Amino acid sequence: MPEVKTRDFPAASAVSILDPQIRMALQRAGTGFDGGRRECIEEVTPQVWEEWREQARQTKLHTLDHLDYYLEMLEERVSANGGQVHFAADAAEANAIVADLVRTRGVRIATKSKSMVSEELNLNHMLESIGVDVYETDLGEYIIQLAEETPFHLVAPALHKSKEEVSRLFTEKLGVPPMDDINALAAAAREALRQRFLEADLGISGANFLVAETGTLVIITNEGNGRLCTSAPRIHVGITGMEKVIPSVQDLAVFLRLLPRSATGQRITSYVSMVSGPRKHDDEDGPEEFHLIVVDNGRSRMLADPDLREALMCIRCGACLNICPVYQKVGGHAYGWVYPGPIGSIVSPMLVGLDQASDLPQASSLCGACREACPIRIDIPRMLLHLRHKLAEEPDAGGRAKGTMPRPIANGFAKVMANPGLLSATRKFARAAQAMLLGSPISPLARGGRGIRKAGLPLLSKWTHSRDLPEIAPRSFGEIWKQELSNPDGER
Numbered sequence: 001m002p003e004v005k006t007r008d009f010p011a012a013s014a015v016s017i018l019d020p021q022i023r024m025a026l027q028r029a030g031t032g033f034d035g036g037r038r039e040c041i042e043e044v045t046p047q048v049w050e051e052w053r054e055q056a057r058q059t060k061l062h063t064l065d066h067l068d069y070y071l072e073m074l075e076e077r078v079s080a081n082g083g084q085v086h087f088a089a090d091a092a093e094a095n096a097i098v099a100d101l102v103r104t105r106g107v108r109i110a111t112k113s114k115s116m117v118s119e120e121l122n123l124n125h126m127l128e129s130i131g132v133d134v135y136e137t138d139l140g141e142y143i144i145q146l147a148e149e150t151p152f153h154l155v156a157p158a159l160h161k162s163k164e165e166v167s168r169l170f171t172e173k174l175g176v177p178p179m180d181d182i183n184a185l186a187a188a189a190r191e192a193l194r195q196r197f198l199e200a201d202l203g204i205s206g207a208n209f210l211v212a213e214t215g216t217l218v219i220i221t222n223e224g225n226g227r228l229c230t231s232a233p234r235i236h237v238g239i240t241g242m243e244k245v246i247p248s249v250q251d252l253a254v255f256l257r258l259l260p261r262s263a264t265g266q267r268i269t270s271y272v273s274m275v276s277g278p279r280k281h282d283d284e285d286g287p288e289e290f291h292l293i294v295v296d297n298g299r300s301r302m303l304a305d306p307d308l309r310e311a312l313m314c315i316r317c318g319a320c321l322n323i324c325p326v327y328q329k330v331g332g333h334a335y336g337w338v339y340p341g342p343i344g345s346i347v348s349p350m351l352v353g354l355d356q357a358s359d360l361p362q363a364s365s366l367c368g369a370c371r372e373a374c375p376i377r378i379d380i381p382r383m384l385l386h387l388r389h390k391l392a393e394e395p396d397a398g399g400r401a402k403g404t405m406p407r408p409i410a411n412g413f414a415k416v417m418a419n420p421g422l423l424s425a426t427r428k429f430a431r432a433a434q435a436m437l438l439g440s441p442i443s444p445l446a447r448g449g450r451g452i453r454k455a456g457l458p459l460l461s462k463w464t465h466s467r468d469l470p471e472i473a474p475r476s477f478g479e480i481w482k483q484e485l486s487n488p489d490g491e492r
């Protein structure tokens, strides 16, 4: 497992929020990817889009309810096609399976197409430790590998890098001259990787979907590298989470419509590759061996939790990241592990432990934009609230998370909000106290102007450190309603 830095979220996000390069990259993703997604919805019509979403959601719900059945079917069909399925309970088991294949088959060089699960396993590190040269072949992943970083976004791992940074990196690591043309940079990467594709003994891929009825691994890419990884080397190993299985090819159709549109605003990706086993005796090419490693690594725990199993329906399109007001400010690295953004704030605590990632469920305004954007209608805000609840109720889950209201204050707040008379009295008292503090020449609050800003007021300082606390209004909405708005005949 890669180093878990989820505990650093508050400090890391405070740093990344001030980085102009990250701000610009996130703005591009927000307008580009999300703008494209919205255009696609208009093109197919919102009504058809909603039908697709419902169909995909029902398919995922059905599959999760019968996951053991479909995984058995998958194993049977892959075996019938001449491949081999391995089930791995955790990262150590998955890595041990790959290491055994490497040792027994004399593998020296491996090429990889994009796979988030392999990031979860820290597979590259393990392979390098046993003497295998590993090359990421997705351009974004290749950049990240050269920079020794982790992905910044689910579908655009090097989103945060400017072309100038990539040029400097390529000059340093590949020895090519500096260049400022993106096509030239892509050509330099292609040139460096071409020979690796030809030399590799082992090709490793992830899977966007696993079709149970045919034993097929499906990957969608825009660069064609996935196809080279799965067909050129003599051994192909597919590694993916057990939740990627779907029942049939017919079910696949709706996901192939939803995923590229939600991810990048494309009607379809440039390549849709379907692998159903090793080369047959009359095939001209293809791998001699096909191994599919189906990884659990904490997913059974999620499946067993009725409140969180919905997170397993995620197809990693990244739409929730592109629209999230928190991700859009702090970017992917602040989340401290493999999966960033709103869905990462649920998946990471479940996979690395809630005690390790207790800040992540707080990293949401609960605005619901992620649920609206999600092609599977995954109810992310509900699950974030559930995790917050767990943190508040279960000391073993990490105790009270930083940023969570202490229980006596929460109870007091609930009492005040439930009692209109008490609320009105509290509001009047708070307004008087605020006026007194603002009027005092020695008050730190007075120095912030009309609102309270950066004041060291106990309890409020975390809020006011980066936001204004507006002056409390002279009349509440309830009073305005009673006095003016509820009287349609009265003068306004």
Ligand code: SF4
Pocket (backbone or CB within 6 Å): 154, 262, 313, 314, 315, 316, 317, 318, 319, 320, 321, 343, 370, 373, 374, 375, 376, 377, 378
């Ligand atoms: S939760 Fe939904 S929107 Fe977010 S990555 Fe997963 S499928 Fe896409």
